[in-house]
Amino acid sequence: MFPKTSPIITQSWKKLKAHFLTNSSVHMNDLFEQDPKRFEKFSIDFEDLLFDYSKNRITEETIALLVELAKECQLDKAIRALFEGEKINETEDRAVLHTALRTFSDEEIIVDNENITPLVLNERKRVKELCEQIYSGTWTGYSGKKIKNVVNIGVGGSDLGVAMVTEALKPYWEKGITPFFISNVDSANLLEVLEQINFEETLFIISSKTFTTLETSTNAESIKALFLEECKDDTFMHKHFIAVTGNKIAANEFGIPNENLFEIWDWVCGRFSLWGSIGMSIALTVGCENYEQLLKGANGADQHFKNEAFDKNIPILMGLLSIWYINFFNAQSEVVLPYAHNMSKFVAYLQQAAMESNGKNKDRNGNPIDYTTGVVVWGGAGTNGQHSFHQLLHQGMLFIPCDFIVPVNSKNKQADHQEKLLSNALAQPEALMKGRTLEEVEEIHEKTNQQINSFKVFEGNKPSNTILIKELNPYNLGSLLAFYEHKVFVQGVIWNIFSFDQWGVELGKELSTSKLKAIQKRKVDEKFDASTEGLLERVKTVSYLQ
Numbered sequence: 001m002f003p004k005t006s007p008i009i010t011q012s013w014k015k016l017k018a019h020f021l022t023n024s025s026v027h028m029n030d031l032f033e034q035d036p037k038r039f040e041k042f043s044i045d046f047e048d049l050l051f052d053y054s055k056n057r058i059t060e061e062t063i064a065l066l067v068e069l070a071k072e073c074q075l076d077k078a079i080r081a082l083f084e085g086e087k088i089n090e091t092e093d094r095a096v097l098h099t100a101l102r103t104f105s106d107e108e109i110i111v112d113n114e115n116i117t118p119l120v121l122n123e124r125k126r127v128k129e130l131c132e133q134i135y136s137g138t139w140t141g142y143s144g145k146k147i148k149n150v151v152n153i154g155v156g157g158s159d160l161g162v163a164m165v166t167e168a169l170k171p172y173w174e175k176g177i178t179p180f181f182i183s184n185v186d187s188a189n190l191l192e193v194l195e196q197i198n199f200e201e202t203l204f205i206i207s208s209k210t211f212t213t214l215e216t217s218t219n220a221e222s223i224k225a226l227f228l229e230e231c232k233d234d235t236f237m238h239k240h241f242i243a244v245t246g247n248k249i250a251a252n253e254f255g256i257p258n259e260n261l262f263e264i265w266d267w268v269c270g271r272f273s274l275w276g277s278i279g280m281s282i283a284l285t286v287g288c289e290n291y292e293q294l295l296k297g298a299n300g301a302d303q304h305f306k307n308e309a310f311d312k313n314i315p316i317l318m319g320l321l322s323i324w325y326i327n328f329f330n331a332q333s334e335v336v337l338p339y340a341h342n343m344s345k346f347v348a349y350l351q352q353a354a355m356e357s358n359g360k361n362k363d364r365n366g367n368p369i370d371y372t373t374g375v376v377v378w379g380g381a382g383t384n385g386q387h388s389f390h391q392l393l394h395q396g397m398l399f400i401p402c403d404f405i406v407p408v409n410s411k412n413k414q415a416d417h418q419e420k421l422l423s424n425a426l427a428q429p430e431a432l433m434k435g436r437t438l439e440e441v442e443e444i445h446e447k448t449n450q451q452i453n454s455f456k457v458f459e460g461n462k463p464s465n466t467i468l469i470k471e472l473n474p475y476n477l478g479s480l481l482a483f484y485e486h487k488v489f490v491q492g493v494i495w496n497i498f499s500f501d502q503w504g505v506e507l508g509k510e511l512s513t514s515k516l517k518a519i520q521k522r523k524v525d526e527k528f529d530a531s532t533e534g535l536l537e538r539v540k541t542v543s544y545l546q
């Protein structure tokens, strides 16, 4: 059974509080001074990835206590429950098996008395077959032209992961297929894509687990109407529309035949679904071999997560370090800094994975929580952040732990750009840690500017992890994503929360229905608060809408 231990009643939590009181002011510079082997001690290799967590406010005792916390919270049992398909998503009575989507074994995984492994492998085979049909031209558009564009219509977990992965793997776009993504109901998104494609050479993938999401159904209906306006024949729908959904009936009603339907099961949480058929646009864009490498990288990370000792386990340490900062140093956010332009969409993906999972205020017994759980995850691609928010990281009042993600080799070779990118990627965590004393400032600047010099002091001691990646290839990206997924899982277990439902998204969606009626000047039989009424009134008076 999935354990439900409150962290704050554990012995280790009490020990960590005492440890924090005696150790929180230790400067990392001193820790490195005292132990020349600190880097070796606090870094872990996983295939092409190096996880350097030595620039953290930790000692060996800190790690030992955090590991003890994980054990007291029965993380080992929770990990087993995850991989074995226990219904750990209790409020929706579902298993959570995104890990099964990237399996390469025929080992049985039973959900509701059914072995789901063959289902996963069969769907993956169907995706590969579709890709081959598109590449070979046996699947063409209605006018007989080869498909060269794929448009994913989806939002949240049906968009963010696939958009991020295709962007991150841009150097692997080897099949002549260009991906586009329509997610927002703001028609600017749809129109911007339509300017770049033509229907006769485009495959539309309607990605929606429920097939009821407002944005996706609105975009899909608009695309369908425009498509039929052009081709004038709905028998051509099957050449240009496929759906990845758990709602076959709705997809059929939309006009997509069964042979064009791909499954997303209810034991796959939307924000962790890119590993299955939702990843169709990835497979089409980078090719099935590269797509399988992505899955294999994630699967490798799964084995590491399942089998490595806690103190040598990258995602477990990522999760425990974040809890050390959030629950003991009172960090209210974490910043993620991928030093790679092609990872510009990584933070947006991670925001859903982390914040939709752990932005919870009830524990797994339904009781209100009186400790911090999910925090704000933010950030952006380096080096750009250095010219925007890094000032606050270096000299602001907030305690914000940083993750630096640093691919070493780039396929985008140009002069010495990569060397300069890397030099910054290493200098930033160094500066955050080392800081600069007034004495050091005065050695550099005129002594006469005493007053000014104080503004140039950096207190340092700001913690960060650096994940160095030999190259951003599909395998390594898969491992990285899986590590972050498992970090989120570890946090949720320790915080004793349900990380795989998302009841918090429902109220806003429900309230928008009556707002739509009001804006469309249809009859609304309820009064809203004065602000909403006032805003609606203003919308109606200034709107150009018909």
Ligand code: F6P
Binding pocket: 155, 156, 157, 158, 207, 208, 209, 210, 211, 212, 213, 216, 270, 271, 356, 502, 505
């Ligand atoms: O934001 C709520 C949510 O349900 C996400 O969890 C999900 O990824 C997204 O909307 C899209 O849902 P669907 O895939 O069912 O369209």
